[in-house]
Amino acid sequence: MATKMDFDSFLAVVRSRRSCRAFKPDPIPEGYVEKIIETARWAMSGANGQPWEFIIVKDQAMKDRIAELFIGNRERVYNIERTRVEDLRMPAYRDRPDTRPALQTAPVVIVIVGDRRTVQASVLYSNFVFGEGGPGAVYQKNMANATHLLQLGAAALGLGAQWCSVNSSWEDSLKRLLDVPEELQIPTLIPVGYPDGKPAPPFRRKLKEVLHYGKYDRSRYRSGEEIFEFIKELRRRTREAYARGI
Numbered sequence: 001m002a003t004k005m006d007f008d009s010f011l012a013v014v015r016s017r018r019s020c021r022a023f024k025p026d027p028i029p030e031g032y033v034e035k036i037i038e039t040a041r042w043a044m045s046g047a048n049g050q051p052w053e054f055i056i057v058k059d060q061a062m063k064d065r066i067a068e069l070f071i072g073n074r075e076r077v078y079n080i081e082r083t084r085v086e087d088l089r090m091p092a093y094r095d096r097p098d099t100r101p102a103l104q105t106a107p108v109v110i111v112i113v114g115d116r117r118t119v120q121a122s123v124l125y126s127n128f129v130f131g132e133g134g135p136g137a138v139y140q141k142n143m144a145n146a147t148h149l150l151q152l153g154a155a156a157l158g159l160g161a162q163w164c165s166v167n168s169s170w171e172d173s174l175k176r177l178l179d180v181p182e183e184l185q186i187p188t189l190i191p192v193g194y195p196d197g198k199p200a201p202p203f204r205r206k207l208k209e210v211l212h213y214g215k216y217d218r219s220r221y222r223s224g225e226e227i228f229e230f231i232k233e234l235r236r237r238t239r240e241a242y243a244r245g246i
């Protein structure tokens with residue numbers, strides 16, 4: 001059973017985890033990647049469906065080809081993102097990104113593979129009729145749980161990791177490249193390695209801003225204007241996190 005001492009160490013790991021977007025080329029010690037994946041294996045999933053599998057990629061030629069697909073997508077994202085008001089644009093896309101992606105420079109890329117069919121383990125009414133964000137939402141939540149735990153596992157070993165989202169414009173090409181069967185998905189890629197430089201300062205809303213006791217305190221409900229201002233402030237405060245690339 002966990003003790004308070006465990007909680008303090010646990011929180012320290014949780015708080016130390018930062019998205020890392022610049023890596024040293026130094027290799028990761030033998031067995032570390034497997035330890036990280038072992039963490040993810042223990043994630044919660046609706047009805048214990050466990051949709052996840054993982055591919056470890058270390059080969060530089062393969063990482064180069066993955067990065068090529070990523071760069072093609074990055075260009076498409078930039079072309080859309082630049083249509084936004086500059087203050088609201090994702091900081092990584094204020095200017096055309098031209099850095100070598102972490103997918104290419106990190107010593108290891110963990111490919112997260114998901115099997116959507118496992119959602120059939122969950123109750124039919126909630127997952128296919130109503131509830132929980134609509135059909136497929138449980139699968140997405142399950143995958144996110146495993147991906148987050150994996151990131152915490154990396155942090156506990158003193159490693160940095162990025163959460164690199166894959167969207168449908170390059171997922172099929174990626175699946176062909178990695179010989180992933182058609183029925184499966186690749187929602188995310190995780191470059192892992194030792195951080196090159198200090199991570200950007202963390203930013204989280206304060207505990208008192210997100211916490212309600214007993215029932216929702218409507219006096220703290222944020223208007224659309226306040227959300228707009230929040231995102232502007234968020235952009236300002238998180239710009240540094242993307243300064244070294246995406």
Ligand SMILES: Cc1cc2nc3c(=O)[nH]c(=O)nc-3n(C[C@H](O)[C@H](O)[C@H](O)COP(=O)(O)O)c2cc1C
Nearest residue numbers: 017018019020021162163164165166202238241246
């Ligand atoms: C669903 C999801 C998608 C994300 N996609 C990306 C991504 O494509 N690229 C990236 O660099 N970070 C991505 N992130 C990481 C977030 O940007 C990051 O967690 C957030 O800015 C907070 O910063 P921190 O991780 O350093 O605490 C993603 C995170 C989540 C949960």
